Amino acid sequence: MSDLEQRLLNDYQRDFPLIARPFDRIADDLGSDTQTVLNELASLFEHGKVSRVGPVFKPNKLGVSTLAAMSIPPAQLDVVADQVNGFTEVNHNYEREHRFNLWFVAVSADQQQLAMALSAIENATGYAVMSLPLVKEYHIDLGFKLGGEKYQKSKPALNQQTEGHDFDPLQDGPLVAAIQAGLPLVERPYLTIAEQLGLAEQDVIQKISDLQDAGIIRRLGVIVRHHELGYRANAMVVWDIPDDQVDERGKQLSAQDDVTLCYQRPRKPDWPYNLFSMIHGKNRDEVVNYIERMAENLGLDNTPYDILFSLKRFKQRGAKYFDKERAAAS
Secondary structure, eight states, rough: OOHHHHHHHHSSSSOOSSOHHHHHHHHHHSOOHHHHHHHHHHHHHHHHHHEEEEEETTTSSSEEEEEEEEEOOOOHHHHHHHHHSSSTEEEEEEEESSSSSSSEEEEEEEEEHHHHOOOHHHHHSSSSSEEOSSSEEEOOOOOOHHHHHHHOOOOOOOOOOOOOOOOOHHHHHHHHHHTTTOOSSSSHHHHHHHHTTOOHHHHHHHHHHHHTTTTTEEEEEEEEEEEEEEEEEEEEEOOOOGGGGGEEEEEEHSSSTEEEEEEEOOOBBBOOOOEEEEEEEEEEEHOOOOOOHHHHHHOOOTTTEEEEEEEEEEOOOOOOOOOHHHHHOO
């Protein structure tokens, strides 16, 4: 990668400027010019290295979500995955190494709509869905250090209650619908959004700032696609932790440099694991070695755990919380 490309990917995954001309600020920081920065980001997007420049929302702050799994005969996996992909509620869908071999994330406006979507997936595919909704979040980041000194891993989200602005679907829904897929790559992106919504540019900037302060927007910046950047070994490590130790272990795992996700989810009759962590690496051996060292260092090597490597990515996009037309009508 060129120095400009690497710094754009590494340095601006969070703390994206909330000013009228954010790309001017970035260009100044990088010793470049605004049009070159915009062209470079457009090229990164075109080549799949960046999914968007925009927000990552805190789970269950402005909608509801769940991680779901299905056990599909291998010969039927591609067909079923394609059926699951057809549901707009599904934003991530992966094959993983396990008896439960199809894993997807579903997001909806409320619990009723989510339950209806999962039921519809079961009816369409003919296979049961195991839903594992979030119980407690310890760390959700999915940022990647790609070189340089500016990148910082976000702090683990140990406080579940955030003071300040409460999400109002009528007031905030149209803005979320406008930015959930990313900011426009233009010199004044907030002005473009403001014109779409009939607002002033500064009002859009302030509303985004309020959503950040409230923890509804987890981070705002360049959202990279890890597979295209060489992080091809994606492992979901699931742990069977005694219930009275989950908080302690969740905090410990969250503090590890290479853990990008950590959260508690419910056990099920045929699923004994209650703590989930995600590890990304350049290759399988690197990830396995890291997990083994981490387990030993944290005294978890005798704790039952399983490693579910992803084998095939069927779908990956940002969550769609609000439909633009529906939000505008409301």
